[in-house]
Amino acid sequence: MRVWLSQDAAARALGADAVAAALRREAAARGVALDLVRTGSHGMVWLEPLLEIAGPHGRMAFGPMTPADVPALFERPAAHPRALGPTQSLDWMARQTRLTFARCGINDPLDLSAYEAAGGLAGLRKALAMPPAEVVRAVTESGLRGRGGAGFPAGIKWKTAAGAAAAQKYVVCNADEGDSGTFADRMLIEGDPFCLIEGMAIAGHAIGATRGYVYLRSEYPDAIGILTRALAVARSEGVLGPQVLGRGAAFDIELRIGAGAYVCGEETSLLNSIEGLRPVVRAKPPLPAIEGLFGRPTVVNNVITLASVPVILDRGADFYRDFGIGRSRGTIPLQLAGNVRRGGLFEAAFGLTLAEIVDDLAGGTASGRPVKAVQVGGPLGAYFPRALFDTPFGYEEYAGRDGLIGHAGIVVFDDSVDMLAQARFAMEFCAIESCGKCTPCRVGAVRGVETIDRIARGDAAARSLLAELCDTMKYGSLCALGGFTPYPVMSALAHFPQDFDRAREAAE
Amino acid sequence: MPSTSVVNGARIRAIIAEHAGREGPLLPILLAIQEEWGHLPREALPVVAEALNLTRAEVFGVASFYHDLREAPPGRHVLRLCRAEACQAVGAAALAEAAQARLGIGWGETTADGAVTLEPVFCLGLCACGPAALVDGRPVGRLDALGLDALLAEVR
Ligand SMILES: Cc1cc2nc3c(=O)[nH]c(=O)nc-3n(C[C@H](O)[C@H](O)[C@H](O)COP(=O)(O)O)c2cc1C
């Protein structure tokens, strides 16, 4: 009997390994030959551990599974209490546009032939048959923008690096994924690592780089293990090495592990970290595309940006660009997190409203209480009240409402949340993670915590002080850590002023 | 993993030699030393500085920057609890309080019996199944006070 079972860290966190052990025990006891394939996740975290068996209409899904649910699987699977039906017909799957995550959750992530059979390497093969400038043009025309947060057009960055003359250039993948509420990078690396490797090899060909780095955070031990092994497979199978796929130039990738600093996700801090320098943020210019790693031309891109490149090369820039709205082209892996009934990853064309995402896809809160606030875009993203739930998911659309989509994390809070506490946390986080280079960030964040504490004690005058402080941080900070921390703080104050109305303490 | 900080200079030099050929070897070396001793023994820093032709201040400036790099050895088990927003939305703050009360320690501290070190972490990418934790590197989701007791009973 063949069984597919997710080994994604979220599935393991919910007991997938115990389910695997129960499967082996039960199969052995029944004398059934078990062919257990551990896969990545389909992204339906609320159904993890999710398991599949072959059925008449494709794979049949079962979940969430516990070890106690395993024996019945060997009896009449169709009548199993956890039977969900054919995986691809599940509402969550059928409604997605899976371009970047097309293969995630389906195969053993280290099985290169399964990767190829599912369409992998087609983009790289096409790219290698094209002149580098054509590859850059395809990425530009696809409209792909950076998925790490800033939304800079990928093709323009590539063109700059391609045009810079140097003996050595680099492709650096930013897999630091520090934003709370985000896990798309982790899921892709754990579920389809060759897709990232393929995207980086295409970038190497496009800009003329022979070396790549993946900077992966230490908080992701499972992803570190899988990517390490995937790189070894890619090397031994000739996807990486002196001649990519036997016809391209040399390209190889080295994995670097972070050490728990949020600011190292900022691209220049990340470059300093790889170089072994104190990872403070560098002033720009020079742009990393011209003077990046070790002073050489370097493309720094997020995991999802790079992993979206193979499908663009394979199916064409127009195909990708035809999805989306306005200047937000293609698809975006939405990550539904926090207090939600259905949490997980949902890849869709840009344009869904926040109401569709939170009420429909996520199904409201796990607690069953009303949704009060949604933080979009990580710890530097704004808190949106229900009044803004008509905002369509897109870069400009969120910016137009003093928010940002960031890395597309969507964190839902029910009505028990205290928005003053959330604003305080935003300042506290900035104070903890500041690289210390500029005063408005380093000192401002500490002052911010104190000022919010004054408001909490009933000092209403401190509100205008907080607004001034946020202004100083916004305009006086070198990077978005200090510059954007005002978003969560000021959105909490603007949209939820009642949470900042505290009675003066009795002592006063 | 020896818990005392008896630092073996030869072993440190071997670790340095393993990574010396890489571009930017400093952070991988510091992480490898911590992997071996559980923390960064203070005595190791000058050895690294000398080998890489850096000043002690440069090495210390890097080592002191990162939250992961510890100055003191951790307990036999490390419990890393997520403190970030998605986990806050499902009760991470109360869970953290419960953990501190059960263990009788604060963030970054180790229980007197040397069994458990409690560390904060800002997101584990398990944000759709929080509150999340890493117990000696193993991911745990939807952790509550009961689950915490079971985990602590397991490791103590
Ligand atoms: C404080 C801070 C943290 C960041 N963290 C990340 C991160 O974890 N991952 C990421 O891809 N980009 C992060 N960024 C954005 C990067 O600086 C950079 O814009 C990005 O890696 C470029 O790749 P992209 O164009 O493909 O998005 C961060 C920026 C700042 C200011």
Ligand code: SF4
């Ligand atoms: S804003 Fe903060 S994190 Fe960014 S460079 Fe300035 S001090 Fe460093």
Ligand code: FES
């Ligand atoms: S916020 Fe806790 S795991 Fe992401």
